Amino acid sequence: MRQGLRMRLDDICKEYDNxxxxxxxxxSIEPGEFVAIVGRSGGGKSTLLxxxxxxxxxxxxxxxxxxxxxxxxxxDIRVLFQESRILPWKTVEDNVLLGMEKPDRRRAxxxxxxxxxxxxxxxxxxxxxxxxxxxxxxxxxxxxxPKMLLLDEPLGALDALTKLEMQRLIEDMWKIHQFTVLxxxxxIQEAVTLADRVILIEHGMIAMDMRIxxxxxxxxxxxxxYYENTILERFFAPxxxxxxxxxxxxxxxxxxxxxT
Ligand SMILES: Nc1ncnc2c1ncn2[C@@H]1O[C@H](COP(=O)(O)OP(=O)(O)OP(=O)(O)O)[C@@H](O)[C@H]1O
Numbered sequence: 619m620r621q622g623l624r625m626r627l628d629d630i631c632k633e634y635d636n637x638x639x640x641x642x643x644x645x646s647i648e649p650g651e652f653v654a655i656v657g658r659s660g661g662g663k664s665t666l667l668x669x670x671x672x673x674x675x676x677x678x679x680x681x682x683x684x685x686x687x688x689x690x691x692x693x694d695i696r697v698l699f700q701e702s703r704i705l706p707w708k709t710v711e712d713n714v715l716l717g718m719e720k721p722d723r724r725r726a727x728x729x730x731x732x733x734x735x736x737x738x739x740x741x742x743x744x745x746x747x748x749x750x751x752x753x754x755x756x757x758x759x760x761x762x763x764p765k766m767l768l769l770d771e772p773l774g775a776l777d778a779l780t781k782l783e784m785q786r787l788i789e790d791m792w793k794i795h796q797f798t799v800l801x802x803x804x805x806i807q808e809a810v811t812l813a814d815r816v817i818l819i820e821h822g823m824i825a826m827d828m829r830i831x832x833x834x835x836x837x838x839x840x841x842x843x844y845y846e847n848t849i850l851e852r853f854f855a856p857x858x859x860x861x862x863x864x865x866x867x868x869x870x871x872x873x874x875x876x877x878t
Contacts, residue, residue: 626646799812
Protein backbone atom coordinates (compact mmCIF):
# COMPACT_ATOMS: atom_id res chain seq x y z
CA MET A 619 0.00 0.00 0.00
CA ARG A 620 1.43 3.40 -1.00
CA GLN A 621 1.40 6.05 1.68
CA GLY A 622 0.05 9.55 1.19
CA LEU A 623 2.37 12.47 0.58
CA ARG A 624 3.47 14.66 3.48
CA MET A 625 3.33 18.36 2.59
CA ARG A 626 4.72 21.49 4.18
CA LEU A 627 4.24 25.07 3.03
CA ASP A 628 6.87 27.43 4.46
CA ASP A 629 6.09 31.14 4.37
CA ILE A 630 4.35 30.99 1.00
CA CYS A 631 3.43 34.32 -0.61
CA LYS A 632 1.74 34.90 -3.96
CA GLU A 633 1.22 38.15 -5.82
CA TYR A 634 -0.50 38.89 -9.10
CA ASP A 635 0.58 42.19 -10.71
CA ASN A 636 2.10 43.33 -7.39
CA UNK A 637 -1.20 42.62 -5.63
CA UNK A 638 -0.69 40.17 -2.74
CA UNK A 639 -3.15 37.27 -2.82
CA UNK A 640 -1.55 34.88 -0.29
CA UNK A 641 0.40 36.16 2.72
CA UNK A 642 3.04 34.09 4.56
CA UNK A 643 1.17 30.79 4.53
CA UNK A 644 2.64 28.11 6.83
CA UNK A 645 0.86 24.79 6.67
CA SER A 646 1.81 21.18 7.40
CA ILE A 647 -0.27 18.24 6.22
CA GLU A 648 0.39 14.68 7.35
CA PRO A 649 0.47 11.68 4.98
CA GLY A 650 -3.07 10.47 4.34
CA GLU A 651 -4.73 13.46 6.00
CA PHE A 652 -8.01 14.74 4.49
CA VAL A 653 -7.97 18.53 4.61
CA ALA A 654 -10.70 20.92 3.42
CA ILE A 655 -10.09 24.56 2.56
CA VAL A 656 -13.07 26.88 2.92
CA GLY A 657 -13.50 30.63 2.74
CA ARG A 658 -15.10 33.48 0.92
CA SER A 659 -14.86 33.89 -2.81
CA GLY A 660 -11.61 35.59 -3.81
CA GLY A 661 -9.85 34.68 -0.54
CA GLY A 662 -7.11 32.71 -2.31
CA LYS A 663 -8.25 29.07 -1.94
CA SER A 664 -7.81 28.05 -5.59
CA THR A 665 -4.54 29.96 -5.81
CA LEU A 666 -3.21 27.91 -2.89
CA LEU A 667 -4.29 24.70 -4.60
CA UNK A 668 -2.67 25.75 -7.91
CA UNK A 669 0.61 26.43 -6.09
CA UNK A 670 0.52 22.98 -4.44
CA UNK A 671 -0.31 21.38 -7.81
CA UNK A 672 2.69 23.08 -9.42
CA UNK A 673 0.48 24.63 -12.12
CA UNK A 674 1.69 28.00 -10.81
CA UNK A 675 4.69 29.01 -8.74
CA UNK A 676 4.79 30.97 -5.51
CA UNK A 677 6.25 34.51 -5.40
CA UNK A 678 8.28 33.42 -2.37
CA UNK A 679 8.44 30.60 0.17
CA UNK A 680 8.99 26.87 -0.05
CA UNK A 681 6.80 23.86 -0.84
CA UNK A 682 8.16 20.65 0.66
CA UNK A 683 6.89 17.14 -0.11
CA UNK A 684 8.18 14.25 2.00
CA UNK A 685 11.03 16.46 3.28
CA UNK A 686 12.17 17.49 -0.24
CA UNK A 687 11.67 21.02 -1.54
CA UNK A 688 9.75 20.93 -4.80
CA UNK A 689 8.63 23.22 -7.63
CA UNK A 690 6.57 22.44 -10.73
CA UNK A 691 4.28 19.47 -11.36
CA UNK A 692 4.76 16.55 -8.97
CA UNK A 693 4.20 13.15 -10.56
CA ASP A 694 2.54 11.78 -7.40
CA ILE A 695 -0.14 14.50 -7.34
CA ARG A 696 -3.37 14.59 -9.36
CA VAL A 697 -5.93 17.41 -9.58
CA LEU A 698 -9.70 17.32 -10.07
CA PHE A 699 -11.53 20.49 -11.09
CA GLN A 700 -15.19 21.55 -11.01
CA GLU A 701 -15.48 20.72 -14.70
CA SER A 702 -14.44 17.17 -15.54
CA ARG A 703 -12.03 18.14 -18.37
CA ILE A 704 -12.46 14.81 -20.14
CA LEU A 705 -11.89 14.67 -23.90
CA PRO A 706 -15.15 14.34 -25.88
CA TRP A 707 -13.47 12.56 -28.80
CA LYS A 708 -12.15 9.70 -26.64
CA THR A 709 -14.13 6.89 -25.03
CA VAL A 710 -14.40 6.70 -21.24
CA GLU A 711 -11.67 4.04 -21.01
CA ASP A 712 -9.34 5.97 -23.33
CA ASN A 713 -9.87 9.07 -21.20
CA VAL A 714 -8.84 7.08 -18.13
CA LEU A 715 -5.75 5.76 -19.94
CA LEU A 716 -4.63 9.39 -20.41
CA GLY A 717 -3.86 9.42 -16.68
CA MET A 718 -1.14 6.77 -17.09
CA GLU A 719 2.42 7.00 -18.30
CA LYS A 720 2.25 3.42 -19.62
CA PRO A 721 -1.32 2.62 -20.77
CA ASP A 722 -2.68 -0.47 -19.03
CA ARG A 723 -6.28 -1.37 -20.01
CA ARG A 724 -6.67 -3.93 -17.25
CA ARG A 725 -5.79 -1.31 -14.64
CA ALA A 726 -8.12 1.27 -16.31
CA UNK A 727 -11.00 -1.25 -16.13
CA UNK A 728 -10.20 -1.98 -12.49
CA UNK A 729 -10.39 1.71 -11.55
CA UNK A 730 -13.56 2.24 -13.62
CA UNK A 731 -15.10 -0.57 -11.59
CA UNK A 732 -14.04 1.14 -8.34
CA UNK A 733 -15.85 4.33 -9.36
CA UNK A 734 -18.97 2.41 -10.47
CA UNK A 735 -18.51 2.79 -14.25
CA UNK A 736 -17.55 -0.80 -15.18
CA UNK A 737 -20.17 -0.88 -17.95
CA UNK A 738 -19.22 2.50 -19.45
CA UNK A 739 -15.68 1.88 -20.73
CA UNK A 740 -16.69 2.03 -24.41
CA UNK A 741 -19.16 4.94 -23.95
CA UNK A 742 -18.62 8.45 -25.29
CA UNK A 743 -18.48 11.33 -22.79
CA UNK A 744 -21.54 13.09 -24.28
CA UNK A 745 -23.72 10.11 -23.29
CA UNK A 746 -22.79 10.50 -19.59
CA UNK A 747 -24.40 12.57 -16.83
CA UNK A 748 -22.42 15.31 -15.04
CA UNK A 749 -21.87 13.00 -12.07
CA UNK A 750 -20.66 10.17 -14.32
CA UNK A 751 -18.23 12.54 -16.07
CA UNK A 752 -16.80 13.49 -12.67
CA UNK A 753 -16.42 9.77 -11.93
CA UNK A 754 -14.40 9.42 -15.15
CA UNK A 755 -12.22 12.35 -14.09
CA UNK A 756 -11.76 10.70 -10.67
CA UNK A 757 -10.85 7.37 -12.34
CA UNK A 758 -8.31 9.17 -14.56
CA UNK A 759 -6.76 10.70 -11.43
CA UNK A 760 -6.76 7.42 -9.47
CA UNK A 761 -5.36 5.24 -12.24
CA UNK A 762 -1.92 6.78 -11.67
CA UNK A 763 -2.04 5.73 -7.97
CA PRO A 764 -1.39 9.29 -6.77
CA LYS A 765 -0.04 9.98 -3.29
CA MET A 766 -1.99 13.22 -3.11
CA LEU A 767 -5.29 14.31 -4.62
CA LEU A 768 -6.17 17.99 -5.03
CA LEU A 769 -9.86 18.74 -5.51
CA ASP A 770 -10.98 22.24 -6.56
CA GLU A 771 -14.76 22.44 -6.00
CA PRO A 772 -15.19 19.09 -7.79
CA LEU A 773 -18.82 18.69 -6.72
CA GLY A 774 -19.88 22.33 -7.09
CA ALA A 775 -21.88 21.80 -10.28
CA LEU A 776 -23.69 18.61 -9.21
CA ASP A 777 -27.25 18.22 -7.92
CA ALA A 778 -27.70 17.47 -4.20
CA LEU A 779 -28.15 13.69 -4.49
CA THR A 780 -25.30 13.17 -6.97
CA LYS A 781 -23.14 15.34 -4.72
CA LEU A 782 -23.82 13.04 -1.74
CA GLU A 783 -22.98 9.96 -3.85
CA MET A 784 -19.74 11.57 -5.02
CA GLN A 785 -18.79 12.59 -1.47
CA ARG A 786 -19.21 8.96 -0.40
CA LEU A 787 -17.18 7.76 -3.38
CA ILE A 788 -14.34 10.20 -2.69
CA GLU A 789 -14.30 9.12 0.97
CA ASP A 790 -14.31 5.41 -0.03
CA MET A 791 -11.45 5.94 -2.52
CA TRP A 792 -9.47 7.84 0.13
CA LYS A 793 -9.93 4.96 2.58
CA ILE A 794 -8.83 2.39 -0.02
CA HIS A 795 -5.91 4.30 -1.57
CA GLN A 796 -4.80 6.26 1.54
CA PHE A 797 -3.60 9.31 -0.40
CA THR A 798 -3.48 12.76 1.13
CA VAL A 799 -6.42 14.98 0.11
CA LEU A 800 -6.71 18.74 -0.14
CA UNK A 801 -10.21 19.83 -1.20
CA UNK A 802 -11.42 23.39 -1.83
CA UNK A 803 -15.13 23.75 -1.19
CA UNK A 804 -17.69 26.49 -0.57
CA UNK A 805 -19.84 23.99 1.27
CA ILE A 806 -19.12 23.91 5.02
CA GLN A 807 -21.30 20.80 5.44
CA GLU A 808 -19.25 19.03 2.79
CA ALA A 809 -16.03 20.06 4.59
CA VAL A 810 -17.27 18.67 7.94
CA THR A 811 -18.61 15.51 6.25
CA LEU A 812 -15.31 14.69 4.57
CA ALA A 813 -12.34 16.28 6.28
CA ASP A 814 -10.11 15.52 9.26
CA ARG A 815 -9.23 19.20 9.33
CA VAL A 816 -10.90 22.35 8.00
CA ILE A 817 -8.82 25.40 7.14
CA LEU A 818 -10.47 28.77 6.66
CA ILE A 819 -8.68 31.17 4.32
CA GLU A 820 -9.58 34.85 4.67
CA HIS A 821 -7.88 37.58 2.62
CA GLY A 822 -5.02 35.27 1.73
CA MET A 823 -4.30 34.19 5.32
CA ILE A 824 -5.16 31.15 7.43
CA ALA A 825 -7.88 32.44 9.73
CA MET A 826 -8.73 29.09 11.31
CA ASP A 827 -7.35 25.56 11.35
CA MET A 828 -9.77 23.17 13.04
CA ARG A 829 -9.61 19.42 13.57
CA ILE A 830 -12.81 17.42 13.08
CA UNK A 831 -12.36 14.40 15.36
CA UNK A 832 -15.66 12.72 14.45
CA UNK A 833 -16.18 9.05 13.54
CA UNK A 834 -16.88 8.08 9.92
CA UNK A 835 -19.17 7.85 8.10
CA UNK A 836 -20.32 11.16 9.57
CA UNK A 837 -23.89 11.67 10.64
CA UNK A 838 -25.50 15.06 11.14
CA UNK A 839 -25.81 14.78 14.93
CA UNK A 840 -25.26 17.49 17.53
CA UNK A 841 -21.47 17.08 17.42
CA UNK A 842 -21.50 17.51 13.64
CA UNK A 843 -23.63 20.65 14.03
CA TYR A 844 -21.23 21.97 16.66
CA TYR A 845 -18.31 21.85 14.20
CA GLU A 846 -20.39 23.20 11.34
CA ASN A 847 -21.63 26.12 13.46
CA THR A 848 -18.17 26.88 14.86
CA ILE A 849 -16.82 27.24 11.32
CA LEU A 850 -19.82 29.29 10.22
CA GLU A 851 -19.46 31.63 13.20
CA ARG A 852 -15.79 32.18 12.41
CA PHE A 853 -16.69 32.58 8.74
CA PHE A 854 -19.07 35.43 9.48
CA ALA A 855 -17.06 36.99 12.31
CA PRO A 856 -15.27 39.65 10.22
CA UNK A 857 -18.59 40.77 8.71
CA UNK A 858 -20.10 41.14 12.16
CA UNK A 859 -17.08 43.17 13.32
CA UNK A 860 -17.37 45.38 10.26
CA UNK A 861 -21.05 45.95 10.99
CA UNK A 862 -20.18 46.88 14.60
CA UNK A 863 -17.58 49.35 13.35
CA UNK A 864 -20.11 50.83 10.92
CA UNK A 865 -22.59 51.15 13.79
CA UNK A 866 -20.08 52.86 16.09
CA UNK A 867 -19.07 55.26 13.31
CA UNK A 868 -22.52 56.18 12.03
CA UNK A 869 -24.80 55.45 14.97
CA UNK A 870 -27.07 53.41 12.67
CA UNK A 871 -26.92 49.89 11.30
CA UNK A 872 -25.90 49.65 7.64
CA UNK A 873 -28.47 48.33 5.16
CA UNK A 874 -26.49 45.10 4.71
CA UNK A 875 -26.32 44.54 8.48
CA UNK A 876 -30.04 44.96 8.97
CA UNK A 877 -30.73 42.66 6.03
CA THR A 878 -28.83 39.74 7.61
N1 LIG B 1 -4.23 34.56 -12.81
C1 LIG B 1 -4.58 35.60 -12.02
N2 LIG B 1 -4.22 36.87 -12.33
C2 LIG B 1 -4.56 37.90 -11.52
N3 LIG B 1 -5.28 37.78 -10.40
C3 LIG B 1 -5.68 36.54 -10.06
C4 LIG B 1 -5.37 35.39 -10.85
N4 LIG B 1 -5.89 34.29 -10.25
C5 LIG B 1 -6.53 34.73 -9.14
N5 LIG B 1 -6.40 36.08 -9.02
C6 LIG B 1 -6.93 36.90 -7.94
O1 LIG B 1 -6.50 36.33 -6.72
C7 LIG B 1 -7.50 36.42 -5.73
C8 LIG B 1 -7.78 35.03 -5.17
O2 LIG B 1 -8.36 34.22 -6.19
P1 LIG B 1 -8.73 32.69 -5.96
O3 LIG B 1 -9.32 32.19 -7.23
O4 LIG B 1 -7.55 31.99 -5.41
O5 LIG B 1 -9.82 32.83 -4.83
P2 LIG B 1 -10.84 31.72 -4.29
O6 LIG B 1 -10.85 31.86 -2.82
O7 LIG B 1 -10.51 30.39 -4.86
O8 LIG B 1 -12.21 32.24 -4.91
P3 LIG B 1 -13.48 31.40 -5.44
O9 LIG B 1 -14.06 30.77 -4.20
O10 LIG B 1 -14.38 32.45 -6.01
O11 LIG B 1 -13.00 30.41 -6.44
C9 LIG B 1 -8.71 37.06 -6.39
O12 LIG B 1 -8.72 38.43 -6.09
C10 LIG B 1 -8.46 36.85 -7.86
O13 LIG B 1 -9.02 37.90 -8.63
